[in-house]
Amino acid sequence: MILHADADAFFASVEQRDDPRLRGRATIVGPGVVMAASYEARERGVHGGMSTARALRLCPGAAVVAPRFDAYTAVSRELFDIFRDTSPVVEGLSLEEAFLDVAGLERISGTPREIARRLRRRVRERVGLAVSVGIGTTKAVAKMASSAAKPDGLLEVPRGSELEFLHPLPVEKVWGVGRSTAECLNRHGIRTVGEMATAGREALVAMLGPARGRRLHALSHNRDPRRVHRGRRRRSVGAQSASVRPTSTAAEIDAVLVRLVDRVTRRMRAKGRAGRTVILRLRLADFSRATRSRTLPRPTAATAQVLAAARGLLAAARPLYAEDGLTLVGITVSNLAGAESGIQLELPLEGDRRAAVDEAVDEIRERFGNEAMTRGALVGRRDATDLYSASESASISPGPTAEHRGR
């Protein structure tokens, strides 16, 4: 069984925990837009992403507080300490939520429900926050069960009863279905997961494209082979700023760009990562978006190199915004060295390299299932997985099957 644990209204709950005056009071984090809203505010229709001005019209008297990211990071660490103490296999999804594989822990720790109860109690006592937990046989069911359990709840979907849980749910409750997908399904008369199951795979693929169509079809029949795995490597590092205005001068925009590049490359160096693709993100005056990217021959985390690429992209994109100006600039470095695959291994430069590869293949089978190995690829490369110690590394990708690829 898989647990999905998720701290309720995380940022807002930390603020309420740390400031007694906010307890029991509608609390909104973030000036400008709502980054998080306490349940008191949600009851009045406030939700993440809306402007605080609108939120205050819906919920006059709400407290608006500025985010304190350092505090959230510290609380997140405490939360994950408890998660990892609960199960050896923890996969974090964000600061405040994670999957925990509790299969095989019955002898030591009790049933999944007992484990979940204890987890919730420990977080409440030691961190002072409410954590909702969903229990299911798959990631998707566990995740959707925790949403259904909120606030401050626990919901187990026992093995065998998954379809009873899934089928009545409206499609927009499905993890991975957002506004656009929901609208498309609704247009075709599909409103619930059960109707999705009845529609059939070909119909869903025709509506949504091969990847989304197949995934949702599988999910509606409770098929979700994804394992819980720890140690996923970050695939990109980015920073953006909405401090630019349509009236900003070229020099002001360049100053923002320099600050963003510095922030990103600093973080990359701190983590010992280097990347090859520099992506410039722009939001124009009419709030439309554009991206421009450039792939370098070699991974880098050097400020000067990333900045040179970023400036080149900005200059080339100038015709886009010369007339009306910009409202956001962002820089992301992706294609991070050593992140191409599901698994990384260091090969000894001498000795039994074959054995190391065989071991890695076994691990991939375990993590991703046999299915995923039909087209496993072994890619050997000599590059810097770690900025400071270049070594030969190999990555083995859990290749999509021919069926997955639609070929």
Add this chain to the structure above:
DNA sequence: TCTGGGGTCCTAGGACCC
């Protein structure tokens, strides 16, 4: 309703190679 900041994954076309 005039809109943060950080990520993930998928798609589609073109260049290029064998």
Add this chain to the structure above:
DNA sequence: TCTGGGGTCCTAGGACCC
């Protein structure tokens, strides 16, 4: 010389998540 299948990499954009 022309045609074709099969593959990789790069670029740009879109959808979704917290």
